[in-house]
Amino acid sequence: MAGDGGSLLPGQLAAMEGAALVSAATEPEERAMEAALRPKNLDDFVGQARVRRQLSLVLEASRMRGRTADHVLMSGPPGLGKTTLAMIIAAEMNAPLRISSGPAIQHAGDLAAILSSLSEGEVLFLDEIHRMSRPAEEMLYMAMEDFRVDIIVGKGAGATAIPLELPPFTLVGATTRAGLLPGPLRDRFGFTGHLEFYSVAELELVLRRSAGLLDLKLTSAGFSEIAGRSRGTPRIANRLLRRVRDWALVHAVDSIDARTAGAALDMYEVDARGLDRLDRAVLESLVLKFNGGPVGLSTLAIAVGEEPETVETVAEPFLVREGLLGRTPRGRIAMASAWEHLGLRMPENTAAAALGQTSDDSEFE
Ligand SMILES: Nc1ncnc2c1ncn2[C@@H]1O[C@H](COP(=O)(O)OP(=O)(O)O)[C@@H](O)[C@H]1O
Numbered sequence: 542m543a544g545d546g547g548s549l550l551p552g553q554l555a556a557m558e559g560a561a562l563v564s565a566a567t568e569p570e571e572r573a574m575e576a577a578l579r580p581k582n583l584d585d586f587v588g589q590a591r592v593r594r595q596l597s598l599v600l601e602a603s604r605m606r607g608r609t610a611d612h613v614l615m616s617g618p619p620g621l622g623k624t625t626l627a628m629i630i631a632a633e634m635n636a637p638l639r640i641s642s643g644p645a646i647q648h649a650g651d652l653a654a655i656l657s658s659l660s661e662g663e664v665l666f667l668d669e670i671h672r673m674s675r676p677a678e679e680m681l682y683m684a685m686e687d688f689r690v691d692i693i694v695g696k697g698a699g700a701t702a703i704p705l706e707l708p709p710f711t712l713v714g715a716t717t718r719a720g721l722l723p724g725p726l727r728d729r730f731g732f733t734g735h736l737e738f739y740s741v742a743e744l745e746l747v748l749r750r751s752a753g754l755l756d757l758k759l760t761s762a763g764f765s766e767i768a769g770r771s772r773g774t775p776r777i778a779n780r781l782l783r784r785v786r787d788w789a790l791v792h793a794v795d796s797i798d799a800r801t802a803g804a805a806l807d808m809y810e811v812d813a814r815g816l817d818r819l820d821r822a823v824l825e826s827l828v829l830k831f832n833g834g835p836v837g838l839s840t841l842a843i844a845v846g847e848e849p850e851t852v853e854t855v856a857e858p859f860l861v862r863e864g865l866l867g868r869t870p871r872g873r874i875a876m877a878s879a880w881e882h883l884g885l886r887m888p889e890n891t892a893a894a895a896l897g898q899t900s901d902d903s904e905f906e
């Protein structure tokens with residue numbers, strides 16, 4: 542993720558600001574705000590009707606059986622509610638919650654320490670579970686299936702495995718890249734919830750709820766304006782709301798309408814379609830430096846000064862969904878509408894043109 546590598550490449554800062562729109566909160570103030578706005582139970586959780594229904598059944602059934610809930614995997618792009626749902630699962634099961642993440646578990650011993658200190662029925666949330674080390678992953682298989690781990694004591698020929706019984710617990714894993722999870726791990730989850738991008742109407746509900754909690758006044762059109770620029774993502778909706786709140790405060794606006802919201806977000810370089818700086822950097826690179834591709838993910842990431850994983854998980858899902866970017870076996874390509882969105886005319890010799898796409902389809906009607 543942005544910032545992991547220590548020093549910054551030129552151009553990385555701008556891209557980071559874009560990525561910061563969607564990636565997990567890092568500043569204390571931001572974290573406090575996220576915590577304050579997080580729905581605490583399933584009924585307050587907006588949208589994702591299918592996942593909510595499925596999850597509610599899983600939890601209800603385990604409550605009726607008086608057992609800990611099955612292990613649950615949450616998959617989907619950042620900011621759609623994976624962490625929130627993990628917390629809701631613990632709350633709905635009236636169970637304590639332990640939080641860790643794949644990158645924090647580099648050795649099997651790290652995981653053993655966590656597992657061996659769990660209490661009965663505890664919910665263990667492992668964020669970014671696809672980034673756990675291999676040995677830890679293998680230990681997790683056994684823990685999930687048999688509630689047991691083997692603690693290895695000693696080294697080499699003298700090493701012995703001491704089996705350790707674990708109390709029943711519920712693992713909630715979250716991943717932005719379910720495809721990267723090894724099959725055996727995926728198979729050990731009793732239920733996988735695939736989170737989808739939210740509709741504008743759902744985001745309006747998220748925003749209404751947040752505005753209520755923050756004591757902000759917006760008109761209906763004000764809510765729609767922000768929702769329309771939120772890229773289908775509640776985290777972004779809440780961040781944009783905060784930016785709009787700042788703008789309204791400074792400009793002494795007390796009821797925020799569409800014009801106020803639009804003006805505020807234009808200033809923060811979130812365009813009418815919700816593209817932020819990282820999205821535009823990716824599209825501009827693809828179009829201007831690579832003539833629309835195809836270009837490999839890592840080359841594209843270098844061109845925008847970002848980690849490939851950030852480009853792939855933060856920018857691409859949205860750009861693909863918007864029909865601006867395509868993934869082909871030979872690499873990423875800009876679709877005809879990318880030129881259009883950037884206010885440019887698509888040259889004839891592009892990958893998109895070869896696909897039979899034109900920047901103005903009506904030309905051929
Ligand atoms: N369905 C939802 N309803 C209301 N708010 C939501 C919903 N999903 C996410 N949020 C808000 O968006 C923010 C990010 O959600 P989070 O669960 O941290 O996303 P993820 O873990 O998938 O990256 C949280 O502050 C939460 O309040």
Ligand SMILES: [Mg+2]
Binds near residue numbers: 565620668715
């Ligand atoms: Mg999260």
